[in-house]
Amino acid sequence: MATTNDLKNGLVLNLDGQLWSVQAFQHVKPGKGGAFVRTTLKNVLTGKVVDKTFNAGTKVDTATVDRRDMTYLYRDGADFVFMDGDTFDQISIPESTVGSAANYMLENQTAMVALHDGVPLYIELPTSVELVVQHTDPGLQGDRSTGGTKPATLETGAEIQVPLFLTTGEKVKVDTRDGRYLGRVSG
Numbered sequence: 001m002a003t004t005n006d007l008k009n010g011l012v013l014n015l016d017g018q019l020w021s022v023q024a025f026q027h028v029k030p031g032k033g034g035a036f037v038r039t040t041l042k043n044v045l046t047g048k049v050v051d052k053t054f055n056a057g058t059k060v061d062t063a064t065v066d067r068r069d070m071t072y073l074y075r076d077g078a079d080f081v082f083m084d085g086d087t088f089d090q091i092s093i094p095e096s097t098v099g100s101a102a103n104y105m106l107e108n109q110t111a112m113v114a115l116h117d118g119v120p121l122y123i124e125l126p127t128s129v130e131l132v133v134q135h136t137d138p139g140l141q142g143d144r145s146t147g148g149t150k151p152a153t154l155e156t157g158a159e160i161q162v163p164l165f166l167t168t169g170e171k172v173k174v175d176t177r178d179g180r181y182l183g184r185v186s187g
Contacts, residue, residue: 002062004037004054014063019044044121066115072105093120103158104129104176125176130185132171139164
């Protein structure tokens, strides 16, 4: 148990049987009345974001979330198999838990897996990854200088928008949060 005075970003609370991650918090001391804490909480499983206010000093139930780096090994049907680098234990994580991270994961890539009582809650990838463009239509002659984009399919199967000058086989840097093209990777 902790109190609202102990809140910090990233802390996971157990409220009414659901896990909520603290995204932001602010201690408020109005001129009249008691102090309170205004928080922005994100549901760990659904991703829903809510604002919640607590009286200062209120006891809150914290959840133990074990975050550890694991290596993505392979896909097994609808599950993704990860291995803990320290214990070599393998766990299967359902596609619903992996979510959009599946668009940017390659085999043998490291990802941060958050576990609560041995149950995987979510996967966190680095903010950017480097992937090869599997297919994109060639740009038209003269299109090189304009700021237009075209669809490109990455080696993971995800489709993103890339500048017209990119060709099939080039390596690009992609933002894993929103699938934005960040630049070409040379070498």
